[in-house]
Amino acid sequence: DAGVIQSPRHEVTEMGQEVTLRCKPISGHDYLFWYRQTMMRGLELLIYFNNNVPIDDSGMPEDRFSAKMPNASFSTLKIQPSEPRDSAVYFCASSLGSRTEAFFGQGTRLTVV
Amino acid sequence: GENVEQHPSTLSVQEGDSAVIKCTYSDSASNYFPWYKQELGKRPQLIIDIRSNVGEKKDQRIAVTLNKTAKHFSLHITETQPEDSAVYFCAAPSSTGSARQLTFGSGTQLTVLP
16 A cells, blocks of 8 residues: 555645645545644644544634545545645544554645745 | 643754653543654654553664553653654544544654764
8 A cells, every 4th residue: 555645745825725635545544634733833633534524623723624535535625715824734644443553644735825 | 632741842862872752641541652753854653652551562772651540651762873863742542522533742853963
């Protein structure tokens, strides 16, 4: 398996634009997590899914953020409209079960100018 | 929810010395404690984990100890090498309600000086 795959690796966008981050979890994993990493706040959980169903989105900062998981092999995190303070590295991770190793993707470095 | 505190935030050691990073957690029901290593510009990767039915686990130069009574767990790296330089994160799961996600500590930047 190629591991968790995220795209794009880097994204530079202008304030106000819509940004869509994509994630393909490891095949067979039933949990998918979206994290945001910044120097100031560290690794923050934004939302997670179990069997494609959103379980806890309390970490989503604002209504500008939304996430979907239409099937077991694909998830998106969308920011609309984007703001400079959204600049961060966004990681997707997946796991088999909730209390086992979470495998992280390579991350998407988002810069909003 | 879970509250995980990690110390120190930065740690510098001489090559060959030992490094210890400590974490405390708040949810007494937590039963799985992983440690992740994140090298500069890369993804976090699991290096060792421990479950609450054991007090210590060792893998070569890395060990983790768990004290459930005191609700703290520690990462020990012996005979440190320059390639151990990275940010290390502890984590603990929250089991309250439907939330079963990992909460990460704030990270420790370990620098091994040659």
